[in-house]
Amino acid sequence: MRRISLKLKLTLLYTFFMALLTCAALAILFSLSSREVLTSVQSKLERRVQESAEEVSWRNGEVRVDSDFYSVTRDVYLSLYNEDMYFMYGRLPHGFSTQPEFSDGELRTIRDGNLEWYVYDMSVRLSSGDVYYIRGVTSVTNAEESFSVTIRFAMFILPLMVAATAVIGYRFTRRTLLPVRQITETVQEIRADADLSRRIALPEGRGKQRDEIYVLADTFDGMLSELEDVFEREKRFTSDVSHELRTPVSVILAQCGALMEEESLEPEVREQIGLIERKARGMAEMISQLLFLSRADQGRQPLQRERVNISELTEMTAEEQQMLAESDGRGVRIVCKIQENIFADVDETLYIRLLVNLISNAVRYSHENGEVKVGLRKEEDVAAGYVMDYGTGISADALPHIWERFYRADQSRSERQHSGLGLSMVKWIAEAHGGSVSVRSREGAGSMFLFRIPLEAADETENEEKSEKN
Ligand code: ADP
Numbered sequence: 001m002r003r004i005s006l007k008l009k010l011t012l013l014y015t016f017f018m019a020l021l022t023c024a025a026l027a028i029l030f031s032l033s034s035r036e037v038l039t040s041v042q043s044k045l046e047r048r049v050q051e052s053a054e055e056v057s058w059r060n061g062e063v064r065v066d067s068d069f070y071s072v073t074r075d076v077y078l079s080l081y082n083e084d085m086y087f088m089y090g091r092l093p094h095g096f097s098t099q100p101e102f103s104d105g106e107l108r109t110i111r112d113g114n115l116e117w118y119v120y121d122m123s124v125r126l127s128s129g130d131v132y133y134i135r136g137v138t139s140v141t142n143a144e145e146s147f148s149v150t151i152r153f154a155m156f157i158l159p160l161m162v163a164a165t166a167v168i169g170y171r172f173t174r175r176t177l178l179p180v181r182q183i184t185e186t187v188q189e190i191r192a193d194a195d196l197s198r199r200i201a202l203p204e205g206r207g208k209q210r211d212e213i214y215v216l217a218d219t220f221d222g223m224l225s226e227l228e229d230v231f232e233r234e235k236r237f238t239s240d241v242s243h244e245l246r247t248p249v250s251v252i253l254a255q256c257g258a259l260m261e262e263e264s265l266e267p268e269v270r271e272q273i274g275l276i277e278r279k280a281r282g283m284a285e286m287i288s289q290l291l292f293l294s295r296a297d298q299g300r301q302p303l304q305r306e307r308v309n310i311s312e313l314t315e316m317t318a319e320e321q322q323m324l325a326e327s328d329g330r331g332v333r334i335v336c337k338i339q340e341n342i343f344a345d346v347d348e349t350l351y352i353r354l355l356v357n358l359i360s361n362a363v364r365y366s367h368e369n370g371e372v373k374v375g376l377r378k379e380e381d382v383a384a385g386y387v388m389d390y391g392t393g394i395s396a397d398a399l400p401h402i403w404e405r406f407y408r409a410d411q412s413r414s415e416r417q418h419s420g421l422g423l424s425m426v427k428w429i430a431e432a433h434g435g436s437v438s439v440r441s442r443e444g445a446g447s448m449f450l451f452r453i454p455l456e457a458a459d460e461t462e463n464e465e466k467s468e469k470n
Contacts, residue, residue, distance in 0.1 A: 014169035049136035116140035362389035390446035
């Protein structure tokens with residue numbers, strides 16, 4: 001299922017609650033049904049008529065009404081009649097033309113064409129002893145209409161408010177979560193390029209607010225600075241140690257060489273010196289690999305790319321490795337399947353190093369009398385090569401780690417002169433040429449290392465070369 005973003009989740013939450021509120025508001029409005037509204041209209045009518053009794057009086061031998069009697073308060077029209085239904089004072093609403101019989105104290109609904117009216121009559125006995133009738137009339141249609149206008153207005157405005165909440169909520173959440181995206185992108189870039197010098201560095205404006213996300217980004221940046229320091233110190237340490245060890249190891253090797261030339265040496269002593277020499281040579285190799293990688297880390301390992309016939313170079317390296325393989329007496333054979341005359345822009349020394357590391361591993365991890373295949377062919381604009389063996393293979397657990405420095409799948413072999421740096425170099429060399437390296441392996445069945453190197457250097461390198469020539 002597609003992952004729902006936090007942005008969308010929060011927006012849905014706002015909108016859901018707003019919709020809930022809207023439904024509740026509409027439900028309340030509807031529950032105040034038209035009958036309830038009309039009941040309040042009826043009671044207003046009754047009250048108005050009852051109050052108006054005070055505005056009618058007997059003065060100077062005739063019936064009189066106050067000026068208030070004529071005013072239309074709360075939509076109620078008042079009129080005064082004598083006992084014979086003779087209209088004396090007051091006002092009647094426009095459209096009210098029927099003249100129903102009096103019914104004292106009873107509220108009635110009178111329909112007149114399209115219009116509906118509430119009529120309430122009340123008798124008053126004046127000081128003269130005569131009985132008069134006050135009639136109050138109010139429109140039912142008006143009351144219903146004002147109610148339905150309110151409902152219609154609510155039906156329009158409330159969904160609009162839900163939509164506005166969704167839009168504003170989404171924009172607000174997006175703005176708030178923007179720095180989170182920045183943090184994620186920076187961390188992803190750091191992982192992809194292994195470049196610890198990058199920082200999230202949220203813009204200054206946000207800093208003033210110093211909200212939780214800003215503090216998180218700041219903490220990340222602090223942690224990255226510390227990590228970068230640690231890595232820098234580690235690289236410098238490796239580089240310094242390798243430099244320091246180089247001289248004593250060379251001295252040991254030179255002294256061993258000089259001693260071995262001594263003819264009077266006891267065979268036992270000669271053997272012991274031979275062992276020291278082999279170990280020292282292993283150390284010298286490891287130091288040179290360490291120096292190579294630390295130079296590469298610091299960007300101080302330049303590529304001297306030139307157009308080379310890599311078919312010949314591969315063939316030649318494989319032959320040299322064949323001679324070495326013969327000398328260890330395990331009978332491993334190297335078989336080549338190389339397409340002729342492939343030319344590529346490569347650093348010759350580094351290309352040989354890549355091949356040597358792969359082929360020597362293949363020979364080392366082959367069974368006795370095993371076969372190692374070395375292949376190379378042109379595929380569009382890349383040279384695709386492989387080194388394959390039918391030896392021990394690599395377990396699925398170990399496979400993702402073999403490119404790591406000092407990683408050795410089989411620790412029991414550590415007494416041999418293996419540093420666990422060879423494949424790190426292979427990977428660096430392939431990638432520095434703009435290529436890649438990968439592996440397929442099955443434990444017990446063997447391994448196949450594939451590398452791809454572009455035939456032509458990327459533009460920038462070409463330009464550099466051109467400018468150098470000029
Ligand atoms: P090492 O000097 O130990 O060979 P590498 O970096 O060259 O270091 O290789 C790392 C590990 O990968 C080795 O220790 C070994 O376990 C495994 N490996 C490399 N190449 C092969 C191969 N052809 N067959 C089996 N295992 C291999």
